[in-house]
Amino acid sequence: MKFKVLPEPAASVESVAEMQAAVPLVPDGETSCCARLMRRTDVAAQDAAKEWLTFLRALELVEETEGQYRRLPLEADPERLRGAFRERVYLAEEVLSVLSAVEEPIGVEAVFERLEDRVPQWERLRHTDEAGVWRERVRRLLEWAVVLSLAERADGGYVAA
Structure with a gap:
């Protein structure tokens, strides 16, 4: 799931x-x-x-x-958190793949554009500002990737760590 x-x-x-x-x-x-x-x-x-x-x-x-x-009686071990983030958070792996595929820092808007087709159709119909909602989710995914040391901020964008 x-x-x-x-x-x-x-x-x-x-x-x-x-x-x-x-x-x-x-x-x-x-x-x-x-x-x-x-x-x-x-x-x-x-x-x-x-x-x-x-x-x-x-x-x-x-x-x-x-x-x-x-x-759960488990510690918030960074390595385990990184694995769960990649595997269990929607679009996390795809966002990280976008970062790995680029050589220059990439911004939220550019990451969103590369993944926009991954937004489920029912989600597109659910929100009046579907693009804004998903841009915000992509921003949060990128920022969580930074927190979990899977990405870094660089020159106004993000790069794979």
Whole structure:
């Protein structure tokens, strides 16, 4: 399963570990887990907390069973996070492939243009500004790649790390 939801990128892998630590070990409902994330971290809104729960699932740091979430007893190991990001986050591998295929730094707009045909048709119809929504997702993918040391910022764009 691939996850599309991406929170605003964290400052570091340690920040991801802090988010994971805010989720209870004992399964609890989404609303309670979101409230706990908001209390224990700098997440300010419930929608952002929901994004984090989903992203932590994508990174295999949290699991959801029957509408309840629990933290998995795994460390936020950078190498494992990189693998989960590549394999479980929608378009992550494709974004990284674009970076690997270019010799010069490439910007968000150029990466989006190379991947625009990968946006599912139903997603195109779902948003009034579909291109804007997906450009933002590509930006977040690139920034997460930087956080996870899969990419670097260079000359106003990004390059493979």
